[in-house]
Amino acid sequence: MNDSTRALAAVAATLLLAAAALAVFGLAAGSEGLSFAWGRDWDLVAAIRAPRTVGALFTGALLGLAGAIAQGLFRNPLADPYLLGSAAGAGLGVVLVLAAGGLFGRLIGLANADLLLRFGLVGAAFAGALAGVTLTLLLARGTAQPMVLLLSGVVVGILLSAVSETVMLIAPEALRGKQIFLLGSTAFLGWNSVAVLAGALLVTLPLSLRFARALDALVLGEASARSLGLELPRVRLLLVVLMALATGTAVAQAGLVAFVGLVAPHIVRRLVVVTHGPLLALSALAGAVLLLASDVAARSVIAPQELPVGVLTAVFGGLYLMVLLRRRGRW
Amino acid sequence: MNAVLQAEGLMLQLGGQRALDGVSVAFRAGEWVAVVGPNGAGKSTLLSLLAGLRAADAGRVQLQGRALADWPARERARQLAWLSQQGEADGDIAARDVVRLGRLPRHGLFGAPDAADEAAVERAMVETECLAFAGRRLSQLSGGERQRVLLARALAVEAPVLLLDEPTTHLDAPHQRALLRGLAARARDGAAVVAVLHDLTLALTANRLLVMSRGRIQADGPPDDARLRAALVQVFDGAFSVERVVVDGRGRWVAVPTL
Numbered sequence: 001m002n003d004s005t006r007a008l009a010a011v012a013a014t015l016l017l018a019a020a021a022l023a024v025f026g027l028a029a030g031s032e033g034l035s036f037a038w039g040r041d042w043d044l045v046a047a048i049r050a051p052r053t054v055g056a057l058f059t060g061a062l063l064g065l066a067g068a069i070a071q072g073l074f075r076n077p078l079a080d081p082y083l084l085g086s087a088a089g090a091g092l093g094v095v096l097v098l099a100a101g102g103l104f105g106r107l108i109g110l111a112n113a114d115l116l117l118r119f120g121l122v123g124a125a126f127a128g129a130l131a132g133v134t135l136t137l138l139l140a141r142g143t144a145q146p147m148v149l150l151l152s153g154v155v156v157g158i159l160l161s162a163v164s165e166t167v168m169l170i171a172p173e174a175l176r177g178k179q180i181f182l183l184g185s186t187a188f189l190g191w192n193s194v195a196v197l198a199g200a201l202l203v204t205l206p207l208s209l210r211f212a213r214a215l216d217a218l219v220l221g222e223a224s225a226r227s228l229g230l231e232l233p234r235v236r237l238l239l240v241v242l243m244a245l246a247t248g249t250a251v252a253q254a255g256l257v258a259f260v261g262l263v264a265p266h267i268v269r270r271l272v273v274v275t276h277g278p279l280l281a282l283s284a285l286a287g288a289v290l291l292l293a294s295d296v297a298a299r300s301v302i303a304p305q306e307l308p309v310g311v312l313t314a315v316f317g318g319l320y321l322m323v324l325l326r327r328r329g330r331w
Numbered sequence: 332m333n334a335v336l337q338a339e340g341l342m343l344q345l346g347g348q349r350a351l352d353g354v355s356v357a358f359r360a361g362e363w364v365a366v367v368g369p370n371g372a373g374k375s376t377l378l379s380l381l382a383g384l385r386a387a388d389a390g391r392v393q394l395q396g397r398a399l400a401d402w403p404a405r406e407r408a409r410q411l412a413w414l415s416q417q418g419e420a421d422g423d424i425a426a427r428d429v430v431r432l433g434r435l436p437r438h439g440l441f442g443a444p445d446a447a448d449e450a451a452v453e454r455a456m457v458e459t460e461c462l463a464f465a466g467r468r469l470s471q472l473s474g475g476e477r478q479r480v481l482l483a484r485a486l487a488v489e490a491p492v493l494l495l496d497e498p499t500t501h502l503d504a505p506h507q508r509a510l511l512r513g514l515a516a517r518a519r520d521g522a523a524v525v526a527v528l529h530d531l532t533l534a535l536t537a538n539r540l541l542v543m544s545r546g547r548i549q550a551d552g553p554p555d556d557a558r559l560r561a562a563l564v565q566v567f568d569g570a571f572s573v574e575r576v577v578v579d580g581r582g583r584w585v586a587v588p589t590l
């Protein structure tokens with residue numbers, strides 16, 4: 001085992017340990033503070049805390065993965081599903097389905113509606129995420145200028161969020177109680193959500209790992225990557241679709257959780273020098289740890305009430321981005 | 332001998348300007364060719380067309396007698412190694428992993444590199460003296476170190492045709508010398524080496540010079556050709572003269588700035 005493999009293994013082991021430790025707290029954190037009497041609380045743990053904890057891990061993993069794909073694909077260390085318009089697009093998809101579901105839910109019976117809604121949500125969020133990032137790319141005319149790309153993403157994000165707000169105003173009763181969800185929350189994650197999230201992770205992680213070398217080649221620049229025989233348009237399309245699928249699924253289940261996708265790959269890159277294969281896998285792991293840590297904190301800081309986890313990640317992520325911008329000082 | 336790479340009547344408009352205006356040129360195996368000319372002459376554009384990275388408005392490029400566009404991307408990438416002007420490459424992957432990308436055309440996106448690939452990577456890194464910082468991030472290397480890594484990446488392809496755009500950028504004199512010796516040796520071993528060079532004294536060590544200006548080839552020949560040297564001085568507006576010096580008993584051409 002050489003030095004770099006050893007460093008890699010150490011980071012992976014640390015992240016796994018952190019995830020396990022946090023999971024213990026996730027299972028213990030309830031509305032009355034921490035309680036490790038799992039035997040007594042078994043029903044509560046199995047029905048609520050366990051899916052919420054596992055769901056937070058999977059959601060974080062999807063966001064971390066999406067961020068690592070975005071940063072490699074757009075050759076921009078500040079890229080993030082949130083900053084590329086894809087999260088706002090996914091949010092709009094979710095709002096539209098929720099509004100429509102509110103209207104039709106009563107017609108087809110609540111149980112059916114819930115299942116339909118869940119798949120509808122993922123589909124709409126995926127389509128919205130794709131549409132969001134496509135709009136951003138069109139506006140920025142490609143990925144050549146990082147600053148323009150970022151600004152375009154912000155503009156698209158604002159526009160799509162405005163549309164979401166408008167829909168929420170038009171159909172307020174369908175979306176009552178969903179505001180917290182849209183701020184980003186793990187409170188709605190049940191076993192159904194966990195299954196959907198696991199499915200998305202099982203598709204996006206192995207597929208993106210398979211194409212990780214294309215992201216390595218993109219380090220050289222687009223023309224050089226093509227000179228190496230890469231069919232760039234096809235590879236890029238596939239990776240954008242994977243990023244949108246990961247983002248869309250996460251947003252559909254846990255709302256708009258900001259900055260996990262930005263921060264997770266950064267943490268990994270600070271810790272180890274790696275190619276995109278390990279970077280993608282470790283970013284997923286770091287995203288899982290970050291989101292579960294934020295979630296446990298969000299449930300504990302003002303217990304018995306809880307903060308939407310999205311608010312917490314936005315605060316910490318925003319601070320992190322500020323530090324990053326100050327330190328970089330260049331584009 | 333047949334040309335390995337051949338361009339005929341290349342025309343290209345870029346932003347309303349005629350970047351290439353009817354360029355025809357052929358390169359044979361074993362040739363060491365320097366492309367020179369003032370800024371905006373069309374040197375880099377020509378190289379990217381020869382590498383198949385850009386399509387011409389008119390004209391054609393043939394690699395081993397077959398239209399460049401008809402080559403499957405990966406097979407073409409095994410035949411043609413292209414080094415871009417510096418500036419685009421940036422990232423946090425290690426120098427050695429950057430050089431390894433040169434083997435991508437061999438094993439493909441999904442194949443695993445084998446011992447032969449690793450040996451080629453090692454050779455290229457030894458040649459460009461990159462081993463000392465093999466584990467460091469590309470983004471943390473100095474300009475010269477980065478250029479050597481990118482060069483090693485291009486050399487690691489071990490392609491029969493090398494197209495290099497300003498390979499000496501940021502290199503100090505010893506590394507420039509090492510590079511030029513390496514390129515000349517590759518040509519002697521049968522590769523066709525084509526490099527855009529700004530340093531004219533370095534360019535005059537090549538076997539053949541392409542002198543370009545305003546999208547055309549103004550002269551094409553060995554440095555010993557008096558008409559070529561005259562064209563060279565002329566396209567650069569007489570900013571230098573080409574003089575004969577004798578080094579170690581061998582006659583050489585050098586460019587001397589006219590101050």
